[in-house]
Amino acid sequence: MVSEDELANMSPEQLQKLQKQNCIFCHIISGKVASKKIYEDDKVLAILDINPANPGHILLLIKEHYQIMPQIPDDEISHIFMVAKAISHVCLKALKAQGTNIFIANGMIAGQKAPHFMLHIIPRANVDEIKIFDLPEKDIPDDVSELTNKINELFGIKTEEPIIFDKKPEKVSEKDENQKNPNKFEKELSKEGVTKEKKTNKDKNLDIDLDKISNFIIKNEPKK
């Protein structure tokens, strides 16, 4: 085995080599460790998971050793997704699955268990009682401008103007008029203020609608 001192003195290339030597999936790819191979081409290998979430759970591996997705070049990413689509189709046809989940975990916190990038394809049936892929729903306000800029930067697009979200003009009621000034003030506040303002507007809408409904009911009540 390698001592810690030796590890500290290793070059990145040597470290990568060592990682490869210790990676079980690299051994599977090279054939040193036996596996149930489903599909293989020059870039990827698909095997059956030995601890499947469902019968037919497939691991799609890139033959090159990458730990996480950001390290993978575009052509390999697009190839693995196209193969994933084809295998997903095969699962529907050959295993008579009623659906499939295609799942990637990037990083330990996301549930990644091995330091080799892989894509899970899990055939699903209506009665399989796997609930983890039903996403919970929460209400979280969010700011997107920073993220947008970063993605555009990665694509080499310059963002010149901030993106303004179209808002439909709202009906002016007495309530709105009273609160016009604080509204203006809020607009000048930071991005947080914008989300807050949106929320209060939603609430107001709700109030108006309820009033209308109650008026409507009162007007149309049959007179005895």
Added chain:
Amino acid sequence: MSQKNNCEFCQIVNKEKDAKRIFEDEKALAILSPIPCCAGHILLMPKEHFSIIEQVPDYLIAHLSKITNKISIAIFEVLQAKGTNILIQNGVAAGQKSNHFMIHIIPRKENDSLDFQWQPKQLNEEQMSTIELNLKEATKGIGDFEKEEKKPVILDKRIEKIDKEENYLVKQLNRIP
């Protein structure tokens, strides 16, 4: 057609409905999920309406996957996520809620109360072998991937573009007496 008209996400693509747009190009759109499972939950979808991944052409899958990777990188850097999950729910049995195909990109942090760990099911050797045989037989056809047909370039449009951008080379040429 009716499916398209009723689709909430087609309405978002056509700007008939508001959404927080994160990235957009001619084929794809990424928005913040209207019903997020955590802060920064992103939906990436093709602009054209497809219900399941089988209907999406290969070249579009390739295009979407590149964007997925870029968004994932951006999430790491901007949201300081410690990990990301990428999830496709294909079919109602797989948890798909809307009939517009989309890729979920989910930033992960410590103690975020999300959990994608599954309970491994125990299958015996025979069951595994039958699955292996079935799948192996069926994957033989994989290999030819659809490529995008290149659209003919319309010359008039190209000239217009150059005019708009005021290409500095053209400017230089104009200056020559």
